[in-house]
Amino acid sequence: MSVLTCKQIEVDFDGFRAVAGVDLSLALGEVHFLIGPNGAGKTTLVDAITGLVKYSGSVVKDGVELRGRKVHHIARAGIGRTFQTAAVFENLTVAQNLDIAAGAGRSAWSLLRRRRHLPEGVVDTMDRIGLAAHADTPAGILAHGQKQWLEIGMLLVGDADVLLLDEPIAGMGPDERETTGRLLHDIAADRAVAVVEHDMDFMRAFASRVTVLHAGAVLASGSVEQVAGDARVQEVYLGTTEKETADAATA
Ligand code: ADP
Numbered sequence: 001m002s003v004l005t006c007k008q009i010e011v012d013f014d015g016f017r018a019v020a021g022v023d024l025s026l027a028l029g030e031v032h033f034l035i036g037p038n039g040a041g042k043t044t045l046v047d048a049i050t051g052l053v054k055y056s057g058s059v060v061k062d063g064v065e066l067r068g069r070k071v072h073h074i075a076r077a078g079i080g081r082t083f084q085t086a087a088v089f090e091n092l093t094v095a096q097n098l099d100i101a102a103g104a105g106r107s108a109w110s111l112l113r114r115r116r117h118l119p120e121g122v123v124d125t126m127d128r129i130g131l132a133a134h135a136d137t138p139a140g141i142l143a144h145g146q147k148q149w150l151e152i153g154m155l156l157v158g159d160a161d162v163l164l165l166d167e168p169i170a171g172m173g174p175d176e177r178e179t180t181g182r183l184l185h186d187i188a189a190d191r192a193v194a195v196v197e198h199d200m201d202f203m204r205a206f207a208s209r210v211t212v213l214h215a216g217a218v219l220a221s222g223s224v225e226q227v228a229g230d231a232r233v234q235e236v237y238l239g240t241t242e243k244e245t246a247d248a249a250t251a
């Protein structure tokens with residue numbers, strides 16, 4: 001079931017077309033990978049959906065058109081995103097970061113005051129993102145991967161049901177990547193998750209569906225097998241053909 005439907009998204013930067021008529025549909029239960037070379041328009045597409053850049057076309061979530069809505073309105077409609085650089089409150093603890101993300105609308109004082117009991121959603125989320133043992137750790141001293149998980153947790157406690165994650169595993173080691181991949185599938189059980197990523201091994205391991213962008217347009221979309229077997233994808237994205245890959249593997 002599609003939760004978010006984008007039709008013919010176009011973004012122009014002073015005459016340069018960064019996104020050129022993209023259709024994208026995100027469904028519950030799927031980890032949908034957006035791949036493509038640097039400059040393909042992946043981040044700009046996420047920026048458009050989340051209201052950070054102007055676009056033409058249509059973004060509909062739960063039957064509601066979101067084009068032209070303000071950033072905070074789109075966030076409140078349940079669309080959450082992360083950035084290539086994690087944006088957490090470095091001086092606050094893991095629990096405080098989650099508490100703030102959970103409590104949009106509560107007063108700053110009630111949020112920052114040391115509470116006797118953390119809300120259930122915050123406690124559950126710390127478990128889910130593997131940071132239960134770090135509740136009182138300042139976010140600023142978390143490992144790189146843990147900061148990304150915290151940021152994802154902040155979207156979860158904020159009740160986002162569409163998550164757009166921009167290169168979440170960049171800079172992570174193999175174990176952190178594996179943990180992140182499993183977290184994405186856990187999250188996608190009752191949400192739609194889109195992941196912008198370069199790493200082909202990670203994509204093969206964890207993608208339910210793949211959309212390949214090239215020069216602002218969709219080059220191919222489908223299962224990992226369909227996309228990996230597409231000759232244009234091999235040529236444009238991998239910069240190689242199946243035969244060359246096979247030759248390289250046996251060389
Ligand atoms: P990706 O995330 O796929 O690497 P981006 O969406 O960041 O690609 O960028 C797509 C293209 O749009 C690139 O050519 C980039 O230089 C250009 N671009 C991105 N943001 C801006 C901007 N604010 N002004 C002008 N050009 C931009």
Ligand code: MG
Pocket residue numbers: 042043044
């Ligand atoms: Mg990008």
